[in-house]
Amino acid sequence: MKETNVRQIEEAVRLILEAIGEDPNREGLLDTPKRVAKMYSEVFSGLEDDPKTYFETIFSEDHEELVLVKDIPFYSMCEHHLVPFFGHAHVAYLPKGGKVTGLSKLARAVEAVAKRPQLQERLTATVADSIVESLEPHGVMVVVEGEHMCMTMRGVKKPGAKTVTMAVRGVFEEDHTKRAEVLSFIKN
Structure with missing residues (x-):
């Protein structure tokens, strides 16, 4: 089974936040890339599931x-x-x-x-x-x-x-x- 690339998701979320004009280093957003990566790992866990x-x-x-x-x-x-x-x-x-x-x-x-x-x-x-x-x-x-x-x-x-x-x-x-x-x- 292919493992979710959590690090790559975190980087992508940081880029999205920057692209919409947000500061990913702002207190409320500091852990958002990690949270989104964890959520995506869960909500897309059926990709390899027959x-x-x-x-x-x-x-x-x-x-x-x-x-x-x-x-x-x-x-x-x-x-x-x-x-x-x-x-x-x-x-x-x-x-x-x-x-x-x-x-x-x-x-x-x-x-x-x-x-x-x-x-x-x-x-x-x-x-x-x-x-x-x-x-x-x-x-x-x-x-x-x-x-x-x-x-x-x-x-x-x-x-x-x-x-x-x-x-x-x-x-x-x-x-x-x-x-x-x-x-x-x-x-x-």
Whole structure:
């Protein structure tokens, strides 16, 4: 795994502070480069994390009905502006052949994918594809609702606007009744 270059981040933050006309040696900013470097190490820790590893533990269970974990909170960084976007992910799958995974693994996969410079559309698709590749279920549906600070604090300045993305695979692509059922569970 590639190590985060904390020193390089610190230098870059000092340059940014100078470039906007601030004094990086001012009391309130003295430790800011270190704090930002530590934060970036944490918020980008998913760069080398393959979400499929969370689905290596599979249980055999006589269950081929819906599994849905909803309202999984996530925080990510928009790769276009390096400002946060955050919200909730809803992850559903229909197991096949008794292959189920731990519920926490679904949340861990969302977190791993979110902890990298990201687009919400890619986050949604990556989680869905990881489940398909690892569990080979009848179907997968991932719905992500996010608020993007690049739309809230700059540009169009529309706080509270939510972006919804969806990735559907397998039976949820083909069967609109099953898709509607999952969406109704997510809403309630």
